Amino acid sequence: MIGRLNHVAIAVPDLKAAAALYGGTLGAKVSAPIAQPKHGVTVIFVELPNTKIELLHPLGDESPIAGFLARNPSGGIHHVCYEVDDILAARDRLKASGARVLGDGEPKIGAHDKPVLFLHPKDFLGTLIELEQA
Amino acid sequence: MIGRLNHVAIAVPDLKAAAALYGGTLGAKVSAPIAQPKHGVTVIFVELPNTKIELLHPLGDESPIAGFLARNPSGGIHHVCYEVDDILAARDRLKASGARVLGDGEPKIGAHDKPVLFLHPKDFLGTLIELEQA
Numbered sequence: 001m002i003g004r005l006n007h008v009a010i011a012v013p014d015l016k017a018a019a020a021l022y023g024g025t026l027g028a029k030v031s032a033p034i035a036q037p038k039h040g041v042t043v044i045f046v047e048l049p050n051t052k053i054e055l056l057h058p059l060g061d062e063s064p065i066a067g068f069l070a071r072n073p074s075g076g077i078h079h080v081c082y083e084v085d086d087i088l089a090a091r092d093r094l095k096a097s098g099a100r101v102l103g104d105g106e107p108k109i110g111a112h113d114k115p116v117l118f119l120h121p122k123d124f125l126g127t128l129i130e131l132e133q134a
Numbered sequence: 135m136i137g138r139l140n141h142v143a144i145a146v147p148d149l150k151a152a153a154a155l156y157g158g159t160l161g162a163k164v165s166a167p168i169a170q171p172k173h174g175v176t177v178i179f180v181e182l183p184n185t186k187i188e189l190l191h192p193l194g195d196e197s198p199i200a201g202f203l204a205r206n207p208s209g210g211i212h213h214v215c216y217e218v219d220d221i222l223a224a225r226d227r228l229k230a231s232g233a234r235v236l237g238d239g240e241p242k243i244g245a246h247d248k249p250v251l252f253l254h255p256k257d258f259l260g261t262l263i264e265l266e267q268a
Binding site: 001002003004005008010011012013018021024025026027028048049050051053055072074075076077080082093094097099121122124125126127 | 142146182189208261
């Protein structure tokens, strides 16, 4: 069911420092910061040859990563995103297996303008998983 | 400098349950458990089209992931591994930038029989990074 690893998301307390680290010290290709107010984050994309790292910083008062950064002030790996061919079929299969889908269970349009869902970390080895329609 | 994302490692409290989750519920291709006593882990490889997920379970009394699992009893994302063309050059560049390399700074032979190093999470956005010679 799951396909490519679309990205690994890392929450960061300081975007400038994060861009300098990945773009400078680690020598990767990084984008400019991109505000995504609908998602409550500003993102820097790190392009690797086979996938992306997304450096996320809170934007606005209700950022979904604010709590995570409060608990992890140095930052940390926030989630992984797997691609699926059919997000509704994937959701139904997961729910039928007893796994919890976050929110109301309806896909939202994610940061790449594609439908996404998040799965409950307690049902997935302590890992927050985003599913994105491929 | 960094190249492909070689893998994402997830520490898991129960290998059988983890194999059933990734191989069954999430429908990915998973290997049999592989004991790696030198590394203090038993590993299940999850093959995705563009990278791997490694499900790690402690093996032996001095497993490097035992403490992590004690703090994260449901499991969690333990590290990411980036490939580099020249691990000694990468190490020297990172040390010159002030970043800390774990252990004695000399590459060890990792789980894929290639030289690896681990970088200090405090210097890398709260993320434990493994570098592997490509």
